[in-house]
Structure formats: C-alpha cells, structure tokens
Amino acid sequence: MKYSAFSIFREGLSGNRGWKPAWREPDPKAHYDVIIVGGGGHGLATAYYLAKNHGITNVAVLEKGYLGSGNVGRNTTIVRANYLLEGNEPFYAHSLRLWEGLEQELNFNAMMSQRGVINLYHSDGQRDAFARRGNAMRLAGEDAELLDREQVRALVPFLDFDNARFPVQGGLMQRRGGTARHDGVAWGYARGADSRGVDLIQNCEVTGIRREGGRVTGVETTRGFIGCNRLGLAAAGNSGQVAEMAGMRLPIESQVLQAFVSEGLKPFIDQVVTFGAALFYLSQSDKGGLVFGGSLDMYNSYAQRGNLATVESVMEAACAMVPSISRVKVLRAWGGVMDMSMDGSPIIDRTPLDNLYLNCGWCYGGFKATPASGWCFAHLLATGESHELACALRLDRFTRGYQIDETGHGAQANLH
Numbered sequence: 001m002k003y004s005a006f007s008i009f010r011e012g013l014s015g016n017r018g019w020k021p022a023w024r025e026p027d028p029k030a031h032y033d034v035i036i037v038g039g040g041g042h043g044l045a046t047a048y049y050l051a052k053n054h055g056i057t058n059v060a061v062l063e064k065g066y067l068g069s070g071n072v073g074r075n076t077t078i079v080r081a082n083y084l085l086e087g088n089e090p091f092y093a094h095s096l097r098l099w100e101g102l103e104q105e106l107n108f109n110a111m112m113s114q115r116g117v118i119n120l121y122h123s124d125g126q127r128d129a130f131a132r133r134g135n136a137m138r139l140a141g142e143d144a145e146l147l148d149r150e151q152v153r154a155l156v157p158f159l160d161f162d163n164a165r166f167p168v169q170g171g172l173m174q175r176r177g178g179t180a181r182h183d184g185v186a187w188g189y190a191r192g193a194d195s196r197g198v199d200l201i202q203n204c205e206v207t208g209i210r211r212e213g214g215r216v217t218g219v220e221t222t223r224g225f226i227g228c229n230r231l232g233l234a235a236a237g238n239s240g241q242v243a244e245m246a247g248m249r250l251p252i253e254s255q256v257l258q259a260f261v262s263e264g265l266k267p268f269i270d271q272v273v274t275f276g277a278a279l280f281y282l283s284q285s286d287k288g289g290l291v292f293g294g295s296l297d298m299y300n301s302y303a304q305r306g307n308l309a310t311v312e313s314v315m316e317a318a319c320a321m322v323p324s325i326s327r328v329k330v331l332r333a334w335g336g337v338m339d340m341s342m343d344g345s346p347i348i349d350r351t352p353l354d355n356l357y358l359n360c361g362w363c364y365g366g367f368k369a370t371p372a373s374g375w376c377f378a379h380l381l382a383t384g385e386s387h388e389l390a391c392a393l394r395l396d397r398f399t400r401g402y403q404i405d406e407t408g409h410g411a412q413a414n415l416h
C-alpha cells in the first residue's frame with residue numbers, strides 16, 4: 001500500500017477502514033538463507049538492503065521484543081556526519097546521503113529534519129580542534145562551517161555566552177545534520193523489508209547458536225530452532241551476550257545512556273546544539289519538548305534505565321548552557337544499553353566462524369549510522385567481503401593496533 005496525501009484523504013472519507021498493517025506477522029520458517037539477530041535500526045536496515053541491493057529475500061529478522069524496542073526507539077534522534085578520522089568520516093558521509101533520500105525511498109515519513117547541528121567551543125584549543133575536524137569533513141565532501149561567537153548568537157541567542165567558566169566562543173556547524181524520528185526509521189525499514197519478502201519475527205529471542213565444525217547451522221530461539229546459511233548479529237547492547245553463544249568474547253562493554261524530554265514549549269531552538277564544556281546536547285521536538293541527554297552512567301549494565309547521579313549532572317550541564325530552561329519541567333527519562341567498543345568506533349566484520357557476521361560497537365552514535373550500517377552489513381552478508389566504506393571497521397584492528405580513536409580517549413570504553 002502506497003502512503004500519500006491522496007491515501008490519507010481517501011481513507012479519511014471511508015472511515016480509515018482500508019489501512020493495512022505495515023508488515024506481516026509470519027511464523028518462522030524452518031530455514032533461511034540469512035538470519036539477522038536484532039530488530040533494531042541496524043538489523044532492519046540490513047534486511048532491507050539485502051533484499052533491495054542484493055536480491056536476497058529469504059531472510060528473517062529475529063527480535064526478542066517488539067520491533068524498535070531497543071535503542072533505535074530510545075535515542076535522541078541526532079543525525080550528523082561530523083567525524084574526523086578517515087575510517088569513520090566517509091562511512092558517516094555516506095550515511096547522511098542515504099538519510100537525505102530515505103523517506104522517498106521507503107515511502108515513509110521518518111520526519112527527517114536537516115535543521116543543523118552546532119558543536120559549541122569554549123576555548124582556543126577547542127576552536128582549533130574543531131577547525132581541524134571541519135577541514136577533514138570538507139575533504140570528505142561534507143559541509144562544515146566554523147562559526148564565531150556572534151554567528152552562534154544570531155542562531156541561538158539564549159545560550160549563556162558570558163558564563164564565567166564556559167564562555168561560548170563559537171561553534172562548528174554542519175547544516176545538513178539534524179534529527180529524524182527514531183521509531184519512524186525502524187518502522188520505515190521494517191515495512192520496506194517486509195514488502196520485499198523478509199520475515200520479521202517479533203517476540204523471538206535467540207537463546208543459542210548451533211555450530212558444526214567452524215560453521216553456524218542455525219539458532220535456538222524461544223520459538224524453536226531455525227536453520228540458516230548465514231547469520232548476522234545486530235544486537236547492539238546485547239552483542240556481548242549473543243556473541244558469547246557462539247563462543248566469542250568481544251571488545252565491547254554494555255553501559256547505560258539516558259535521555260530526557262521536557263514539557264512542550266513554544267519553538268525556540270531550531271538546531272541541535274551540543275555543549276563543548278560537558279557532554280550535553282539539546283534539540284526541540286516538533287511537539288515542543290526539549291530532547292536532551294549527556295554522558296553514560298559509567299557502569300556496566302543491561303538495564304534500560306539509569307541512575308540519579310547522571311540525572312543531576314545532565315541537569316547541571318543544561319542549566320550551564322541555557323540558564324533560561326532551569327524551571328522547565330522534565331516529563332520523561334529513559335535509558336538504553338550501549339554497545340561500547342574500546343575505541344569508540346563500530347565493528348562490521350566477519351568472525352572466526354565461517355558464516356557468522358558481526359555488527360556492533362555503535363556506542364551512543366549508532367542511530368545516524370543506521371542507513372550506512374545496513375548498507376555495508378548487507379554487502380558483507382551477501383558477498384562475504386567488507387564494503388569499501390567499512391574496511392577500517394574490522395574486528396582485528398584491536399589486535400593489529402589500528403584503532404579508530406575518534407575522540408582521542410584511548411582504549412577505555414567508558415571514556416568514549
């Protein structure tokens with residue numbers, strides 16, 4: 001069923017009785033060419049591109065909860081391609097280009113809004129680092145502008161420019177960055193994959209990975225054994241647990257990240273703004289709520305909720321950046337489980353098992369990567385070879401010493 005203004009009009013006149021479910025609820029088959037574990041953004045995008053780019057449609061996505069119940073429906077929706085290092089920037093640049101045509105391609109309103117992302121800087125050293133990052137982005141074909149203080153003030157006048165501790169000196173802006181409705185992205189990819197014949201199996205937890213010799217033969221699930229020729233893991237925060245079922249220990253720690261939404265306010269912030277003095281970022285949703293978050297809770301956990309100490313530090317950062325919101329009421333907060341890699345960059349690769357493939361390590365930045373991750377993981381599953389954009393995102397970089405240490409924090413998951 002094609003979604004359009006006309007179909008809304010037609011259904012409006014006929015009592016909205018003609019809408020079809022956006023995807024089927026199939027029972028699992030005994031065997032698939034490809035099984036993907038995890039019905040988050042990355043698993044669904046992978047299934048979609050497997051079908052669309054490679055014509056592989058005998059595919060199942062197995063999701064232990066409901067589609068979009070993981071981080072894809074929990075993130076703060078920021079989409080950008082402002083990376084510095086060679087292994088990352090072309091990958092995220094490709095992702096942003098895919099985002100730009102995604103809604104038309106999927107025939108689904110994911111509320112993609114290229115409202116601009118501004119990273120504030122507060123010192124000369126930070127300005128120089130941002131200038132370097134902006135230059136790297138432009139070399140990769142992305143847009144980047146280094147704004148001075150008055151240019152930032154013209155865009156976001158309510159910031160605390162004269163804060164004695166963290167005076168705003170300027171910002172690095174990527175105008176093509178912005179936000180997209182997170183669960184809409186999952187639903188759009190799900191509908192697109194389903195319409196091409198992919199089976200999306202909800203409430204189906206993978207509990208074991210069956211192996212014979214050096215190959216995977218299928219997965220044990222809460223709905224019985226399902227065989228496959230190839231298995232792709234896209235379980236985000238649960239990657240370590242799922243890989244362990246295949247006898248693998250990943251360079252991943254699972255940690256909690258929280259997000260917050262305030263009561264609805266009149267529109268007053270048009271861009272996504274990130275604070276340079278602490279890990280804090282802020283945007284305003286179309287409903288008017290301020291959407292914001294900060295750093296990790298800094299302990300390993302599989303709980304999708306966080307603790308109060310982080311709530312306090314996020315609120316402190318909010319008030320330091322925008323004092324005028326200090327009396328705004330926070331309505332909701334939630335947490336998601338981050339698959340923190342040791343260098344802060346993702347992993348899309350083969351594994352020591354012949355037909356087992358891995359997609360993980362997205363830390364708190366995997367939403368923006370959803371299209372490119374699906375694109376490259378589908379390529380890997382279909383061809384057995386890394387896509388050229390994901391060549392640096394190999395698992396063995398940790399043993400070869402070729403980490404992609406984007407933030408310069410070294411090999412400590414909790415610092416990325």
Ligand SMILES: Cc1cc2nc3c(=O)[nH]c(=O)nc-3n(C[C@H](O)[C@H](O)[C@H](O)COP(=O)(O)OP(=O)(O)OC[C@H]3O[C@@H](n4cnc5c(N)ncnc54)[C@H](O)[C@@H]3O)c2cc1C
Nearest residue numbers: 038040041042064070071072075076078206336366367368
């Ligand atoms: C609070 C918060 C804010 C964030 N903000 C941003 C942001 O602004 N921008 C950005 O780019 N990124 C952001 N992220 C990160 C981003 O959301 C994640 O990196 C990304 O969504 C991870 O990929 P995914 O969508 O496939 O994960 P998920 O949606 O978590 O998908 C993994 C799925 O695997 C399923 N699963 C796990 N184990 C099993 C099993 N055994 N069997 C079957 N299924 C299983 C899970 O139920 C889950 O649905 C944020 C994350 C959080 C939590």
